[in-house]
Structures are given as structure tokens and as C-alpha cells.
Amino acid sequence: MEPLTSLKPLLAVLVSLGVVPILISSRSPNVREAWTFGAAGLKFLIVLSMLPAVLEGRELVCTLAQVLPGVAFRLRVDALGMLFALVASSLWITTSAYSIGYMRGLKEHGQTRYFCFFALALSATIGVAFSANLFTLYLFYEMLSFATYPLVTHHQDAKARHSGRKYLLYIVGGSIGLVLPAMVLAYHLSGTLEFSGQGFLPHSGSPILLGVLLFMFLFGFAKAAIMPVHAWLPAAMVAPTPVSALLHAVAVVKVGVFCILRVLTEVFGLDLLASLHLGTAVAYVAAFTIIAASLIALTQDELKRLLAFSTIGQLSYIVLGAALLSPKGLMGGMIHIAMHAFGKITLFFCAGAIFVATGKKNLSEMAGIGKRMPVTMAAFFIGALSIIGIPPGGGFLSKWYLVLGALEADQFPLLVVILVSSLLNAAYFMPIVYRAFFVGSRETTLPDTVSEAPIFCVAPLVVTALISLVLFFYPQPFLDLAELAVQTLIGGTGK
Amino acid sequence: MIWQLDLLILILVVLCGIGAIMIRDLLGTAILFGAYSFMMCLLWAIMGAVDVAFTEASVGAGVSTVFFVATVYHTTRRTKD
Amino acid sequence: MKNLGLLIVVLVGAVLIYATTDFPPFGDPESPASLHVSPRYLENSLEETAVPNVVTSVLVDYRGLDTMFETTVVFAAGVACFLLLRVPRRRTPAPRQYRHRLTGLTFRIKDGGEISLPLQEFEPMESIWTPHDFIIEKVCCYLIPFIQLFGLFVIAHGHHSPGGGFQGGVILGASIILLSLSHDLRTALKRMGEKTSALFSTFGVLIYAGTGALCLLLGYNFLDYQALDPLLPGGPVMARYHGILLVEVGVGMAVMGTMIWIFRNLASRGRHEEGL
Amino acid sequence: MDDFFLGCGLFLVGLMFLSLYRGIFGPTVLDRMIGVNAIGAKTTVLLILIGVLYHRLDMFVDIALAYAMLNFIAVLAAARYFQKRKGLDEELY
């Protein structure tokens, strides 16, 4: 099927970009937030409007400029990108709502700046999702890095400065020091950067070079937080919670993982990876990350840091899924993007809501909080279920596919890793829920005045929690998309 | 070209140049630099470059030495090397 | 620094000497430089421009563009000295001055100001003090008109004998410099004000560039003096001849004005008071 | 005759060497001025001699004339230096 030429992808990217000048110029907070909402809704609608065509198996393409020979500034909507864009744009709406509640609740400074860069970050995220080649991907990836810096360092204090430095060091250092040369090398080898289902790297390249290339990409996209380059993520938790939520659930980290997915599947291609046994290597790196991150998470006391380490582990599931090189594994990885996003964002929202309502960050201070904030903690429970992969949560589906994939690829050690890590997940989430609800009132250190957070905070987390649930029962759009994506990659041999 | 004169004057030029940068007095440097430009003028004339010689004569005698002296006048004669 | 300097000097010298061995011998009439481009100038200059001084014809006509920019360089130097040194005139009354005996520095004390330094190291100075030496003044008075005439002569006869606009201009400028040296800068300024000299230098270059532009307007190439044929008598060759003269006058004016300008700013440190 | 003129020229150059001794080693600046002034006077004559040797005296005479006129200016400027800043003997010579 030939691709459709359409301006919609560009529009989807530009909506939030275009809203930035308006945000800067408007003085009234209400107008500003109305515009933010409007843009978020519009973006979601645009993305949604492309869904039918994508589901039909067609691609939407928008070429803007031929910047280098064989490399264009081009946007393309395919199933995988659509999946990611759908997740990101839908979550922008809820996050916007949540941001309003959170920012106003805490009377944060620099809200205009905050919303501007938020919009920019979203724009970049959609751009990454829709990019048709490595160059465009890199462009939006960098844009995202720089747009999130002011968000991470929003508090503008010494701690923020420190983590901002760490953030930049890892992210930008990885992208310029590793991804850029890798890209140039890839271009040098193949003369193009255009994604294709079979990968564009020539199979004739020297295996060592290709291996080095792969790992340059893997660690260069440091946003994916594969283990040696993960340290920025916990540090970046100094950001306001909505930022952390978006950053760690959707935008930044998912972008990193998404990039790695793209590289594995459409730069190298599954055949090439399989023939060089590189997939296994990646899978073991991911497996190590999963286990190590979960173990570290067990020791954390600060809720957000715990969530951060949990994220590190969960992200590696996705990488692992792709690295299995089996159709089921790929599907599992792709769906996990969506499932983890909704689950994790719920958890972050909860953490933020708790902070807004009580000002507490640490787990040890939250005993009995479930009685004071039942809605929040219920949502937390659902999110946790989803992350662990227990049936009513959407996460179960993705884990299921991952397990299948591992079986398909005959990788029993990896199967064990997945299962063990699920147990570990449960081990660090369940005590929280337990201590929130089933603890005696005398152990509670919370004052009596504490109640639910403002409605703008609570409503979004309820919504995302519900979606997490719904996805278990009706995962159809995401499943279809992932299936489509896998089909194009494997060439219809998926099922 | 008259090579005997040429050679002698060339040696003079070199001596003048060395002298101009070795003297521990800026006014002396300026003056010797004037002599240097006389020599240069002669040299050009010997090599048949009359126009260049003319220019060097007018510039060296009329202008550049005066500029140097004016500068030294407004600054100092003292120098350590 | 000295050792480094010696090292660099020896290195560069060695490189240059290394190349010398492949030069054609000094004064060789068969060297490539003498055979390739220059013979045409020598052989055709008289026919094409009616100028026997080949240097002039090459300078102003064949390679006229270089000369235009050369004049511009001089002009730029004049403007630069003006820009850097010129101090706008003050309205305050003439300040008292002291000179440091050891360094020769002059201190200027504004009216009402007090000097708090050890006074025995300083000696008071008049703010304008020029030794009145009428021998020099008188002799220079007699010399200057002749120098000026000679300068004009050099400009006008650049076609037939060595010389030309630049040399003549320098001589003209030197005559004014001589005036300000022998008398006083103010005397020279009365005779030729700062504005005049600046405008001289500007309009000199303007004559040159304007001639070029005029040729352009007349439908020929820039600086193709042949274009002046309709304006000047004597046919296209003589038009070149006269065009060259016109341009030389421009160069002379520019150089004269600029030399005076630079000298004044240097000699009085931009104050245009006493001068050297 | 040319050889004679050439000899004269060489002799003059030799004298210039001697004058340059004063120019470089003259104990005071003023001695240097005298030395250089003497060189200037010889230069004028030498220019004419070169013209004669080239058999194109009419071309060289202008240069010599310019020289005779302008040589004076440099000396005058240097002299002005002392005339205006009397007592400069305290400075290093």
C-alpha cells in the first residue's frame, strides 16, 4: 500500500509548538490554561483522526525538506508511531489538567514557562513518534532533551541545578557523543537514514562495527535508562510531579525506549540482529537492568525515587521484548509502552496528589494514608496492579505477550527474569498499599486535617486508573496497532 | 643595476636595521629608522625602481620618521631593550 | 621570548633560504617574471595609454583597481587615526600642567584642582609653549611654496618621469607638516583646517572611485578611462592619458589630506592644540 | 668615465658606513641625528650619481630634489622634540 501524503502529522507536531507564542504572550493564567487544554485536545483529535488510516495499514507521510542527500526532514505515521502518539497525546490532556491542579495548589512560580516547555516537550514527543528517519528522530529527541531541562530544574535551587547537570550530562552526552557518530557511521555505511521494515544497514558490514554501532545507539539513547546510564532518572525526580509523571511515564523515557525499538527493528532489522546474535546481547543487558532496578527499588523510601527505579526496570521490559526478536515478544514490548504509561502515570499522579495534600514524600510517613485519601490510594492500587501485571491491570497483557515471546525465542533465562521481576515488583508495591489501608490508626503520623487533593489533581488520576483497567478488557486499538507493526516488521509471519 | 653599490648598500641596510632595533632609546630608533629608509631609497634607485625610490624618499623622509618622532614625543623615549 | 624568537626566526629563515636555491638568478633577464606578463606593459603602454612611464600606466590603468584600494587604505588609516585619537574640544579653561621630571609625563590639573603629589618631582609647564625660533620659521616660509609647487609638479608629471599622485601627495602633505613643525600646529590649522584636510582626503578618493563609476555610467567597464573619450579631447588613447592624470590628482589630494590628518592627530594626541 | 663615477659612488658609500658609526654608536641622540643627517646629505648626492650611471639623470634628479627638500623635515621634527621638552637629559640617552 502506498503511503498517503498528508499534512496531519506535521499538524500534530505543530499544534503544541504553535501554542507556545500564545502562551508566552498571554498574561492571564486562565487564558493560558484554556489554550493548553485546547491544544492538548486538538492534538489528540488530530492523532485520533489518523488512526483509521493507520489501522487500514496505510502510512501517512509528510516530507518537509531534503536536508542531506538521502535524508529528508520527514514525518511518517505508522502503526508503532501511532501507538506511541496515541498514548502520549491522550496523556497530555490528563496531565494538563493535573498540572493545573498541582501548580495552582502549590503556587509554583514561572507557570508560563512551565506550560510553554511542557507544550514543547509534547511536540517533540509526537515528533519522535512520527519521525520517518533517524535524522528526524534525532532532531526531536534533542528538542525533547532541551525542552525538558527547564522542567526538570523548575525549582531553580541547588538541588535542581545538580540534577539538571546530571540530566544533561547523560542525555546530551549520550546523544552527541554516541548517537551522532553512530548515525554518521550508519549513513556512511548505507547512504540513507530512512527507516525501513527490514532495517537499512547493509548486511555486508563488519560484525564488530555493527555491534559497536548497536551499543552506541543503545546507550546513546540514554533516555531509555538502560542500566549503566540510568542515574539521571532518579535524580530528575526533583522536578514537579506532573513533570515527573509525564517525563517518566510517557515522554522522555518512552521516547528513549521508542528510539531503541526503532533502531532495533528499522535500522538494524530483525534479520541482521538475529544473524549477528546481537539481539541476545541486548536482551541480557535489559534483563540485568530489570533485576537490578527492581532490587534497588526495594530499598527506596522516597516514593518518587521508588517509582523512578521501577520505571527503569519496566522500560527494560520493552527493550527486552524487542530484543527477543520474536513476534510475540515485539508485540509485548510495544503494548507495554501503552500499559506501563497508563499505569505508571497513575502512580505518579498519586504521589503528586499526596504531596499536594500532605506535603509528604517518604513512604515511612504515609502509613494510614488510605483512610484519608481513599480515592487516590485506590487508584494507586490499580496502577500498581497494572505495573506488576496482575489481571485486572492492563500490564498483565503486555507481560503475557512478553512471556510468550521469551518462550518463542527459547530464552528460558529471560523468562525467569520476567517472572522474578514481577515478583519483585509486587514486593515493593504491595507493602505500600498494605500500609496505606491496613494499618492501625495509632501508627498514622498524618494530621487529621488531611483529605483528598483538589479535584484537578484527583480527577486525572482516577481517569488514568480507569483507563488502565479498561485496557485490560478492551486493549483492541493498541493490540491491533502492535500487531500491524509487527506484521510490517516480520512480513506477515507474526501469527 | 650596479651590483657593487647594490651589495654595499644592502649591507648598510642590514646594519641600519640591526642598529634601529638594538638602540636603547626610542628617539634614536626613530632617527635610525629614517636612515634605514634613506638606504632603502638608494637601493630601489640602484635597482632601477625609480618610482619606488621616489615613494620611499618622500615617505621615509617626509612622513614616517615624523610620525615616529610624534609618537615618541607623546609617549616616552625610555626602553629596556 | 628571546629564545623562542630566535628559534622561529631560524626556522623561517631556513625555509626561505631553502627555496632560494630554485630562484632564477638575481637580475636574470630570462626569468619567468620578466617574460610572462610584464613585456606587454612595456611594449604597449605607450601605444595604448600614451604614458611613457610604464609604472604609472600599470599602476593607474592596467592595475587601477589596486591603486584605488591602496588610496582607500590610506584614507582608512586617516579615518582610523581620527577615530582613535581625536578628542572633542573641551569648553573648560586651559588647565595647568605639571611635568614629572623623571618620566617626562605631563599632568593636567583642572581648574580648582589641587596636586597632592610631592612637588619637587614635578615642574610646572605652560600648556602651550613653543620656542620661538624665527630662523627656522623664516626659512620654512621660503621653502614651503617651492615644496608645494614641486609636489604639484610631481603629480602632474607622473606620466613622464618618476612620481605621481602618491609621491606628490606626500610631498604636499609634508609641506603642511613642515609648516606645523616650524611654526605651530595652530598656525597650520588656520591655514588648512581639520575639516578641510578630512574633506580633501575624502574627495580625493571620491575622485578616483567617481572616475571609475563615471566610466561605468558611460557604458564601459569600471575604471576603463577610454569611456571618458566624449568628455576629454584627443581620442581614446589620450582619454586614457587624461583619465590617468585625473585619477592621479585624486590620489594626490587623498594622500595629502590623509597625511596631514594623521600627523595632526599623532602630533597633538587628538587635541589639536600645541602639537609637536 | 662611468668607472670613475662608480668609484665616487663607492667612496660615498664607504663614507656612509663611517657616518653610520655615529648614527648607531653616537653617545647621545643628538649625535645620532648628526650622523643620520650626514648620511642624508650623502644620499642626495649618491642618488644623482646613480642617475648618471644609469644615463637617465633627468629621471633621478626629481628624486634627489624631493630628498633635499624633505630630508630637512625629519631632522626638524627630531630637533623639535628637544626644543619642546627641555631638560630631557634626565631621561636615558
Add this chain to the structure above:
Amino acid sequence: MVIAVIVVVCLVAGLIFFAGGTLGLLRFPDFYTRLHPAGKLDTSGALLVLLGLAVYQLFPLTLGSVLTGLKLMLIVVFIFLASPTATHAIVDAGFRAGLESWKKGDPRR
């Protein structure tokens, strides 16, 4: 031939003057005394040499050569105007600079 003799005599005399001037410049004991030979023997020498050359180049006698000869004389005139003035300027400068004069019996400086 007569001309040649005149020219040679003039030139040789001029050169002797020049030589005397330079010698004096080197030998005389102080600044003021050095000025005497340097400033003036050179002037006389220049006069003689230029005179000789002017005579020499008068032949063949044409308008051009006469004019050139006159120009040479013009140079002499300028030298005679400028040189004493320059000498005067230098000696004045020396006086104002406070240079001590050499007295009989002092060592040479």
C-alpha cells in the same frame, strides 16, 4: 677633455670635502664640534659634486640637459637653505637639552 678634467676635479674635491666631513664627524670630541664638519663640509661637498655632475651632463647641450643642470643647481640651493637651518635646529635642540660642551683638555666623548 677640458670638461672631463673640470668634472674630475670638482668631484674629487667634493669627495675630499665629504671625507673630511665624515672624518670630522668621527674624530671631533663632542656634539657641538661634530656638527661643524658634518653640517657644513657635507654641504660644500655636495655643492662641488653636484656642480661637477651638472657640468658633466650638459653635453650634448640640449634644452633638456640645461634644464637638468639647472635642476641640479636647484638642489644645491635647497641644500644651502635647508642644511644650515637643520644644523641650527640641532644645535638649538642640544642647547635646550642642556648638553655640556667639551672644554679643551677634556677627554673625547
Add this chain to the structure above:
Amino acid sequence: MEEVLRLVVERYNYWIYITLMMIGLYALIAKNNLVKKIVGMNIFQTAVILFYVSIGVKKGATIPIIEHNYDMAHQAIRAADYVNPLPHVLMLTAIVVSVATLGVALAITIMVYHRYLTLEEDEILKQIRES
């Protein structure tokens, strides 16, 4: 040996130009006084001019002003009789440029002096470092 001697003798002008240039360069690099440096710079420029003018020299040739009768009826001109005029033209320009540079450099020197009251580079740098 004879060969070397011939090399030297035939090109003595070029050797002297290099000597002169090196004097200038040495002054520019190693001298401490700004005016000395400017003098060195000028010597350096003159050396280049000397080099160029040396290119133009031809043995047995006269100055590049063509001898002609005043009525313009001239015979064919032999280029070998006249010195190469092109280097002279170029060097006229170069001299002018060097004068212009000299003017600007001296003007700036005066500015420097009146800011630091010394012309010695090391003293100036010391002052800058101390302030």
C-alpha cells in the same frame, strides 16, 4: 663548493632580503618595547618589498620609463631593455599600505601609553594582571 658559491653569489639579493626579514621578525617577536616592535614590523614589510623589487631587476636594463621622442614616433620597444615594472607597481601599493599601517599602529601605541604609562609589554601585562 663552487656550485654553492655560485648559488650564493647569483642570488645575494635574496639572501639579504631574508636576513632583513628575519631581523624584523625577531624584533617583532622578541622585543619588549612596542615602538621597537613597530619598527621591526616595518623592517619586515620593507624586506618583502626588497624581495619584490629584486624580482624585477634585469641585468643591463634601464629604468621602466620609456625613452621616446616627443612626437610619438617611436621605434619598436624591446621589453628586455627595461626593468620589469610590475613589481614596482605592486610595491608602491605595499609601501603605501605599510605607511597606513604604521600610522594606525602608532596611533594605537599612543593610546596604549596613555592607558598604562609605559611602552614595555611586560610592564603593561603586569599591570593588567594586577588590576
Add this chain to the structure above:
Amino acid sequence: MSQYYPALLIAIPLLAALFISASGWLRPALCFPLALTALGGSLLVSLGLLSNVIRGIPDVYLFGGWPPPWGIYYRVDHLSALVLAVVSIVGFVNLIAARPAVEKEFPEKAAPFYTLYVLFVTGLLGMVITGDAFNLYVLLEIAAITGYALIALGKGRAPLSSLHYIFMGTIGACFYLLGVGYLYIITGSLNMEDIARLLPPLYESKVVTVAFVILMVGIWLKMGFFPLHAWLPNAYTHAPSPVSSLVAPLMTKVMVYVMIRMVLTVFTVDYAFLVLKLNDAVVWLAVIAIVAGSLLALAEKDVKRMLTFIVVAEVGYMVGGFWLGNRAGFIGAVLHLVNDALMTLCLFLAVGNIVYAKGNSQWDSLPGLFRTMPWTMGALVVGALSIIGVPPTCGFFSKWYLLLGAIQGGHYGFLAALLFSSLVSVVLFFRIFEISYFEPFGASHGPDHGEDGPAGREAPLGMLVPLWMTALGLVLLGLYTGEIVDRVIRHAVPGMML
């Protein structure tokens, strides 16, 4: 009309400079409009030349009507047309931005300032377009002398720095002149193409080798290539801000162009890359230049001074890229020449605004700038991203080509140096952003805390508009890289490199 473009390109600013100078004495108010008109005119002409070249109309202009080896001629090809456009754009944009600063710092000297400004641009334009090796020297001196004067106008240490610049610049120019002389002595010609025609039989001559070396050393001195860069940082730092934003983007770039022109047209690529085989050595020099420039920049605590060291590093990019001797490297070098001119312009303009508002660009004066001067800092961010090499801005693309060239040429040292310098640039700029972003009172939370912040105001509109024009230009240039390479630079690549 279009056949007169090369003459007009030079004549318009030159005449205008004279008129400006005259009007300074007669009608001072006219100076700025005249300068603006002049540079606008030459901008139009240079764009016209560029479009001519793209349409395939070659432009050769004989001055005085004399044919090439005898007269001087101007030649426009793809490379020079591109650089011409860049030079005139930078000159024009910076002129607009210069006005408020000039009126604030030296109002009474506006006329000579604009005169020298326009002459400087004239000199550079001439250097780019000329086809005669000696003419280039004269124009070089015009640009140099005006540059010296403009730089010396600054405060503090500026005159001394300018004097050092004069010394180094004169050595450089004299070396250039000497190199031309060496070529002349052996070929007897001064015309670039004529020399190129005469040279091949003489390739074995030592004279040609030494001429090449001298020329290169001279040009490197002028452009501030690493071991010869000592004059550059001081001169550019202490110059008045409108001057440093003029000289810093243009002078080095044009000298790089001259280097390319010399190698391409005069010596030909065959000689430079095949006979002499200097390329490896030069690329390693460039590597050292890049690394050293970046490291030296790290040590600075003044934004402007830091930028000057970045300029030193960028020179290494271009020289190295060119001497890689392959197509990608060449394109990268030329592209970087164009991009870097605009990047440096953007950065220096932004710093100029900071200096205008704060008096200096030391780190002490940075805190709170993101709030008081958001527009300036925004443009500074764009420029910084471009220097770092972040995609939508143009800096990425030239870096891309350079990297590609390094890989194709197998120069992994150069590759590493490029990446290293990019990373260092990140550190450099984010240090600045950090300082100006993290205000000293960052801990306080509240809707607004504008009252107790450091005082400061945004620069005037006259400075912001050109700044943002440049900043947007960076992005546009990046997006149109393909066009530029395809239409212009590709045609300038010498045959050997294809």
C-alpha cells in the same frame, strides 16, 4: 544590468563609505542611513550574483577593460557567490544592531565608525570576489586596517590587543604577500587562474612548495588557526560589541575562504593533496586546534572571551574539514563557513545585548538574565544549540558533513575532536544558562518575585530584531541545507574530490 554586479558590489559600499565620511563633516545625521543603504545595496547585489550563479550565468568582470593576465578581474563562481552573500548579510544585519550601541558608547564618532565599518565590509567582499592574488592582498589590508582601528576603539585592554593584532596581522599579510611573490618569481603572473595554468610543470620546484607553505602560514595567522591564534581572543574580547560581532564572524571565515580559494584555484587540488601530501598533518593540526580551543574556552569566566575561543575551535573545524580532502569534508567546511558566520553573529549579537544592558559580559553580570532579558537569552540559546549541533539549527548539518568526511577519510582523530568539542560546547553554554537561569533566590516559591531581582532591562528593539532575524535564520538555514548544498556548494566541489 547584471553584468555590472561585480563592479557594483565593490563600488557601492566604497563610494558610500566616502559619502559617509564626508557627511560626517557636513550632515552627521545622514551617516547611518547612508551606511544602511550601502550595505543593503551590496546585499542585494550579492544576492543577485548568487542567483545568477545558480542560474548558471558565470560572471567575470574585467576592470579597466583589460584582459585577465594583464588587468585585474573579478570572478564569481558558486563558492564565492555563497560567501559574498554571507558576508553582506552579516554586515547588513550587524549594522542594524550596531546603531544603539554606537549611539550609547561613542555618539560623536559615529561617522568615522560607520565609514570604517563599511570599508571593512568592502574589503571582505573584494577579497571574496577577486581573481587576482595581489588585489586580494590590498583588500586584505583594507579589511585589516579598518579592523585594527575598530577593535582598538574598545575599552580597557583593547588598544593593546589591537596592537598585537596589528603585529600578527601584518606578519600574516606579509607572508601572504611573500607567497604571492614566490609564485610570481616562478610564473611571472599574478592572476590566480593564470598561475594555476602555469604551475603544473613547476610542481617539483622548491619555490612552489615554500610558496604554498608561506601562503598557508600567512593565511592561518590571519584566521587564528590554533598555534597562531594568540592574538584572536584578546582582540575580539575587548573590541566594542558591535565590532566584535562584525569582525569575529567575518574575518576568520573569509580567511578560510581565501585558503580554500588559494588551494582550489591557484595550487589546484592535485598539488595540495597529491603532490604535497600535507593533508594528514594539517588535519591533525586542526584536531589540536579544536581540542585546544574548546579546552581554553572552558577556562574562561567571560562569555565574550569564551566565544572567542569557540571561534578558534571553529576555525579548526573548517580547516580540518577542508583538508580532509574528500567531498563530504569539503562540503562540510564550506557549509560550516556559512553557518558559523551566522552562528557567531548570533552569539556575539546576543552578548552585545548583554553588554549593552549590563556593561560587561562577565559571569557576575549573568544571574537573572533569563528573566530580565528573555528575548536575548532565547536567541543565545538558539545560537548555542547551533554551535553544539542540535538538528533543526544549521550547526548540525555542517557538523554532520564534517563527521561524514572524517569517517570517509578515516580520520577518527578528527571525528573524536569534533564530538569532544560539541560536548564541551554543551558544558560551556549550559554553564552560562545555569548561571543566568538559577537566580540567586531560586529557593523561594511564589507566583512572582520580580521586585527583589537584579535590575535590568531588555535591550532596545533595534538590537533585538536583528538578533532574532539571525536566530531564525539559523533554523531556516538548517532546513534549507539540502538546497544550499544541492544548488551551490555541490558545484564548487573540485573534480578530484568527487
Add this chain to the structure above:
Amino acid sequence: MKKNAPEQPKLDLPPIEEGKGSASPYVATFIIMLGVWCLLSGRFDAFHLGLGVLSSALVSYFSADLLFSGPLTGRTLRMAFGFLGYLPWLLYQIMLAALHLLYLSFHPRMLELIDPQVIRFRSRLKSDVAQVTFANSITLTPGTITIYVNFHRDFSVHAIDRFSGEGLPGEMERRIARAFGEE
């Protein structure tokens, strides 16, 4: 440029602009200049002569007042002839004294012969021209150099030995006075 210069102390400069108002200095300068031009130029076609006329006019416009500080009278002409009559004697004196100096500088025991001294005397010459001629003549005749002349016409002369200084002011002053009609 601002016009109001600071108040200057009055200088005792000789007035320069006396010649203004009378045309004769201009004419005389023009004629002299044209004569010199012809001498310099050696080309007598209309074009070059035209240039000569132009140049002479320019020079006389610019600096006639330098050459002649007052209106021309018959006395000026007489002075010029007187001066010409004085020249041969001066030349003779120069040669004579030059020989003396030559003798001194070649003498092996020169240091014993010379005896530098400064002679001061007051001249009776009145006009500037005469004084300048006198001063320069003193300087030109070797052995003596005019050091300075002040407003009161006090001459300070440096003589290299007793012999050189003996004749001053003496005959030279008388001859100059006669030449310039001040007797």
C-alpha cells in the same frame, strides 16, 4: 566640530597675514612659481604649461603670504639683487672656511687645535630677512654655528676655534646690511 576653542594666551608670533589685501605678493609668487615650474617641467606644450599655470596659481593662492610677508615694493627687488651680489662673496668665504675645517679634521693632533667657545653679540641688522641670512651665513661658513637668536637680536654663536670666531660680526654683517639696504 565645536568652534569655541579655549582662551589662548597671546603668542609673540610674527604676524603672518600681513600680506593679505595686496595683490602684489600673489602676482610675484605666481611669476616665481611659474618660472620654477618651467625649470622643473621641461615640457612646453600647452597642456603642461596649462597645468603649470594652474599649479602656480594654486600655490600662490595658498602660500603667497609665506613667501612675502608684506606688499611688494621697489625695495624688495633691490634687496633681491643685493642678495645676489652678496652670494659670490659668501661662496668664497664658505670655501675658505671649509678648507680650514678640512685642515682641522685631517690634522693628527686635532684636539689641541680646537677650542670650542660660544660668542655672543648683538647684531645691528633690523629686518627678519637680513637676520636670517646672517644667521644662516654664519652657520654655513664652517667653524661657526648660530645657536640662537632672540628678540633683541642677540646672537649666540658656537665657534670651533678662536680663529673661526674672530671675524664676527665684522665684515659679514656689513655686507649683509649693504645687500639689504640697511646701511
